[in-house]
Amino acid sequence: MSVTVTRSAMSEYEKTCLIRGDGGRAIRGVLDRNGDKRTLLVVATLHGERMRFTELLHRIPGISQRMLTLTLRHLERDGLVGRTAYAEVPPRVEYELTPVGRTLIEPAVTLAEWAIEHNPDIERSHQAYDTRGG
Amino acid sequence: MSVTVTRSAMSEYEKTCLIRGDGGRAIRGVLDRNGDKRTLLVVATLHGERMRFTELLHRIPGISQRMLTLTLRHLERDGLVGRTAYAEVPPRVEYELTPVGRTLIEPAVTLAEWAIEHNPDIERSHQAYDTRGG
């Protein structure tokens, strides 16, 4: 594709245009489809390693069994996650990132880095906001 | 902060650990607070430039006035967006990215690039999924 973007060469303006243009549509599409944050969390949790349904459930705190199922279905439909069911008793189903799915790790990391780095700022801002604002 | 990560030096495993560890909590916190995709979209749309409420509303297709208001409130509380109300008739309210808010553009761009680059893959995957799967 023609989006071989040399990030460091982009101006801030070009970046934001990218997001507001096709990137915006694409982002919206992807996030709309996937259910936003769960996608990133599932993809990150799954990383290169095959994992069973229950293990995913345990490793992603706060996700409900229902939503994990739905998210995994979406990701499967998106071609980001592969699903393998074994005809055993008790049943065993394993999920794994596809090659395309693995490429999502990079953006997820970037977001994670940002979140870690700026979390203190944000919490401080909350304190200030809640104190004065009421 | 100590998270000056040289991304290229991280193994895939280290990356995913980052996400699943503090990054995961931080990401979840940030996304939970902000309302996920809208945050990225608003931040990107706002970029370095002050903008009025209505203009934001027009520039972000598909967002409701209600959700834009809420998202902006969250972003303000997070300290990512500044709000200025002018005592005029008709009223005018302008929003702008704070310095911290501006740092979110980079991760947003990374996600946008990913979305643009892999959208075709995803759409193709949908076709395949929907065709065979029913």
Add this chain to the structure above:
DNA sequence: CCGGATCCCCGTTGATACTG
């Protein structure tokens, strides 16, 4: 008139129970 608060309706989510 603009920004946004409120109200109502509906889709999505979560908790729980049940099944292959």
Add this chain to the structure above:
DNA sequence: CAGTATCAACGGGGATCCGG
């Protein structure tokens, strides 16, 4: 174990109302 079914609760969208 890995889901599906069901129902209640919550959150979002849209129309409407309102303060400045």
